[in-house]
Amino acid sequence: MEKLCLTAPQRTHPGANIAPFSPPTELGLSAAAEETSAVCRKISPPRTTPLQLDKVKKAKVAEPAGTLPEKDIFPVGNLKFYLPNHRTESYQGTLARTHRFHEFDVLCEIAPLLPEHAVILDIGANIGNHSLFFGAQEKVERVIAFEPIPETFEILQKNVQLNDLQSKIDGHNIALGEEDGQLAIAWYSPDCTDCTVLKREKDGTGTIPARKLDSLAGELGMDRIDFVKLDVEGFESFVFAGARETFEKFKPPYVQVEIYEVHPIKALRNQFPRGDAIRNALRDMGYELKKKFPDGRNYLYGRAEGPK
Numbered sequence: 001m002e003k004l005c006l007t008a009p010q011r012t013h014p015g016a017n018i019a020p021f022s023p024p025t026e027l028g029l030s031a032a033a034e035e036t037s038a039v040c041r042k043i044s045p046p047r048t049t050p051l052q053l054d055k056v057k058k059a060k061v062a063e064p065a066g067t068l069p070e071k072d073i074f075p076v077g078n079l080k081f082y083l084p085n086h087r088t089e090s091y092q093g094t095l096a097r098t099h100r101f102h103e104f105d106v107l108c109e110i111a112p113l114l115p116e117h118a119v120i121l122d123i124g125a126n127i128g129n130h131s132l133f134f135g136a137q138e139k140v141e142r143v144i145a146f147e148p149i150p151e152t153f154e155i156l157q158k159n160v161q162l163n164d165l166q167s168k169i170d171g172h173n174i175a176l177g178e179e180d181g182q183l184a185i186a187w188y189s190p191d192c193t194d195c196t197v198l199k200r201e202k203d204g205t206g207t208i209p210a211r212k213l214d215s216l217a218g219e220l221g222m223d224r225i226d227f228v229k230l231d232v233e234g235f236e237s238f239v240f241a242g243a244r245e246t247f248e249k250f251k252p253p254y255v256q257v258e259i260y261e262v263h264p265i266k267a268l269r270n271q272f273p274r275g276d277a278i279r280n281a282l283r284d285m286g287y288e289l290k291k292k293f294p295d296g297r298n299y300l301y302g303r304a305e306g307p308k
Contacts, residue, residue: 080162106293114134120134120142120143120225121146122146124229124231128145132163132169142170143170144172144222146171179212184208185206213242214242230256233258236259237281240278247285259275259279
């Protein structure tokens with residue numbers, strides 16, 4: 001049987017002076033643990049033997065909607081994922097081999113923190129791992145997903161359709177940043193779509209449409225935000241710079257963010273802020289660290305008590 005997230009970890013991690021995380025007191029630890037267990041059982045991936053993947057030289061091109069080949073559709077948890085590049089792309093290949101959601105343990109701990117009728121922002125949605133996990137839960141009302149790379153967004157949309165979640169997952173093929181305009185691709189590889197890096201050119205040119213959340217929230221009819229997941233490969237500080245008014249208005253209780261101390265791609269390190277810039281931005285918006293997850297790069301922030 002798949003190991004379940006029955007309780008929150010009662011330990012800290014080397015190098016991090018962080019108190020053990022527990023769900024908010026209004027949930028109650030026992031209630032939160034019970035709900036986490038139920039969520040994990042419902043969406044727990046089955047135990048399977050890893051697939052032996054054929055080696056091909058080039059990434060596959062996604063077929064048009066309605067003609068998805070069965071050989072590229074895999075069970076992930078209790079959902080189905082279209083993974084056309086699973087033979088060559090690391091992210092899709094791992095999902096196909098393990099049938100397990102990416103960052104499943106992280107998702108398992110976050111799920112009980114969501115209120116009924118939750119509205120979630122998935123910023124850097126990739127092919128829909130987080131969006132589909134949350135969208136499949138009854139208490140989630142709406143997931144607003146942002147994925148800037150057209151080829152990746154196409155797969156995201158097909159995964160939403162494959163699981164009949166169009167009424168709950170609202171996908172947008174744009175990037176979020178500190179201002180409206182265009183972004184350029186600083187680094188992209190079809191073999192590592194979850195490593196894509198965007199940048200703003202000095203002359204404002206680029207091929208990726210970008211919006212600040214502050215100018216977009218009204219257009220999307222946002223009236224609440226209960227949780228934000230942010231994974232944009234070093235661009236987090238710029239996203240926060242364009243979202244301050246929205247965060248101040250809706251005060252989302254929790255933010256899951258990926259933070260690297262320095263950018264993982266050495267050639268780009270001078271172009272992006274260090275990890276402290278992201279932490280400082282969250283602190284300035286009224287958030288404090290709740291947990292550093294064992295993977296060493298995912299962090300959960302919550303609204304700070306009292307004045308900033």
